[in-house]
Amino acid sequence: MKFRGRVWKFGDNVDTDVIYPARYMNIHDPKQMGAHCMEDADPDFLKKIRPGDIIVAGENFGCGSSREHAPIAIREAGLSCVVARSFARIFYRNAFNMGLPIFESAELWDRVPEGAEIEVDGAAGTIRFLGESGESLAIQPIPPFMLELLKDGGLMKHLEKKRSAGEGHS
Template identity: 70%
Template sequence: MKMRGRIWKFGDNIDTDAIIPARYLNIWDPQGLAAHCMEDADPEFMKKMRPGDILVGGENFGCGSSREHAPIAIKAAGIACVVAKSFARIFYRNSFDMGLPIFESPELWGLVENGAEIEVDADAGLIRIVGAAANPLKIPPFPPFMQELIADGGLMNHIAKGRTK
């Protein structure tokens, strides 16, 4: 899996209320949620972003509520993947469960500005900053079980394959 896209940079502790405010939780259709993606972090975000763009977060991305509406909104908006210094745990498991690619990189945030282009090579475990001379950044590999979830296309498919027994 390789993704190349323009990045949108956010700070530490981006909570799920910022990703998808609770006032929209009376919606569960993915496209309906996507219309409000990142609204309370950047009200103009959906006007500015293009499908294939990448979110870059600081520490504890996705903290707060367990709402799976958050990764659903990000994925349905067309965001290719999220790269953060660290993820809050429910957001982390939700992303694997429902198939939003996420990657941990403690270094990337400090090396890129908004609008930079990056290439994420999930198979090689590398992130390249397009046009930068620096060596590619290593993505710490995910545990084998998380890789199985990704390969199976999420938790429900994984269960359907009878692999949890």
């Protein structure tokens, strides 16, 4: 689980209203949701990013509403993952349920400049700065249950798998 891309930085408490404004919540098609990703935080965001790029944010990323449109929009815009100091809890659930990889790092935000290229290795639990320094940071490993969700491709696929394996749920 390796992700390589350029860094786009956002601050603390990035809420779901700026990640995916409520006025677009009558949209039902995931592809179209991607077209509004981060629109109220930076209207030109989609013009700047390339597939695989990475959002790096501060504390409490994804606070606010329960809208799953937020992680879907990030995924559909082509971003590979989000690294933040911390995540709001519903966003945290939604991201894993949607198969959007997210990582917690207390240090990355302070250490990485916008536009830098990094490689996030989810399995090894490291972030490597590509370029001259080549230094790397350790990140929190993904909890085992969450890793299972990501590997299965999200919550529903995980449930299907459990179901066909004939496992109970409690």
